Amino acid sequence: MSLGSLRPDVSDFLSPYLPPNNDENLSRPSVTLTYAQSLDSRISKGHGIRTTISHPETKTMTHYLRYHHDGILIGSGTALADNPGLNCKYGGPDAREHSPRPIILDAKQKWKFSGSKMQELFLSGEGKSPIIVVDKEPADKETGAEYLACSCTDLGSFDWDKMMHILRTRYRIKSVMVEGGANVINQLILRPDLVDNLVITIGPTFLGRNGVEVSPTTGMSLCDVNWWRGTNDAVLAAHLSK
Ligand SMILES: NC(=O)C1=CN([C@@H]2O[C@H](COP(=O)(O)OP(=O)(O)OC[C@H]3O[C@@H](n4cnc5c(N)ncnc54)[C@H](OP(=O)(O)O)[C@@H]3O)[C@@H](O)[C@H]2O)C=CC1
Numbered sequence: 001m002s003l004g005s006l007r008p009d010v011s012d013f014l015s016p017y018l019p020p021n022n023d024e025n026l027s028r029p030s031v032t033l034t035y036a037q038s039l040d041s042r043i044s045k046g047h048g049i050r051t052t053i054s055h056p057e058t059k060t061m062t063h064y065l066r067y068h069h070d071g072i073l074i075g076s077g078t079a080l081a082d083n084p085g086l087n088c089k090y091g092g093p094d095a096r097e098h099s100p101r102p103i104i105l106d107a108k109q110k111w112k113f114s115g116s117k118m119q120e121l122f123l124s125g126e127g128k129s130p131i132i133v134v135d136k137e138p139a140d141k142e143t144g145a146e147y148l149a150c151s152c153t154d155l156g157s158f159d160w161d162k163m164m165h166i167l168r169t170r171y172r173i174k175s176v177m178v179e180g181g182a183n184v185i186n187q188l189i190l191r192p193d194l195v196d197n198l199v200i201t202i203g204p205t206f207l208g209r210n211g212v213e214v215s216p217t218t219g220m221s222l223c224d225v226n227w228w229r230g231t232n233d234a235v236l237a238a239h240l241s242k
């Protein structure tokens, strides 16, 4: 996919919701939760189906966000369904340098770096190598990938704070954007202590009951809400209420 140019008002709109430039917080990175959803709160047509929701101009906005983050986190469900690149295509000659480091939550090691789009981009110098978050360090490690062992047999009790702390201290990742999927979003949307910024694209489509739904187990209200209107999509930027 080649990107369109960034709409001129987007950088002003997003600036209050970007990670700080000189964040020396050592306990964890700044975290942005960002994804695209349909009007019926679905992020894909069904499990395992890569689905385009964003208009090209809001996809460019996503790459602008990637440009401003050190890491990009997804769950294994997304890695397996989408075979995503997760690199940055915004910024012309600076894009490569600004590609975030992929972080894949893959407790049971279902996803393979080998043969993936991420590996292709890494080998061509257009993307970074991934950090794979696993339950236990594997005996057979894939070349080019790094492993972060973080006990995650029970996702309900996963220690997000510990993982974020390791990303900040061991890998020097100061900012992480979380793109999904639903399992990961539904966990983090209930963590105002961990999520600093929320940027949600809403596309003018219904994906139906078979779609992968974002709906956390309890309610959560937002504050500092702002909206941007594009050609087709609306984008909500906000903070989770503490
Ligand atoms: N429209 C959009 O913006 C986006 C859409 N998507 C879509 O979302 C769908 C995938 O969503 P979904 O199926 O919910 O999958 P997820 O990407 O949320 O991945 C879920 C898996 O990630 C692992 N995982 C999640 N949380 C943790 C944790 N705390 N600790 C360790 N491992 C964890 C688990 O793997 P394990 O089972 O191995 O333990 C879990 O089964 C795809 O269809 C994709 O296209 C995804 C991103 C953005």
Ligand SMILES: Nc1nc(O)c(N)c(N[C@@H]2O[C@H](COP(=O)(O)O)[C@@H](O)[C@H]2O)n1
Binding pocket: 035, 036, 050, 051, 052, 053, 054, 058, 059, 062, 074, 078, 079, 082, 083, 084, 085, 086, 087, 179, 180, 201
């Ligand atoms: N912003 C946005 N809009 C959509 O419509 C989407 N489906 C997604 N999906 C996310 O982007 C990843 C794909 O990234 P690459 O283009 O391959 O780099 C996908 O895995 C989701 O995380 N995002």
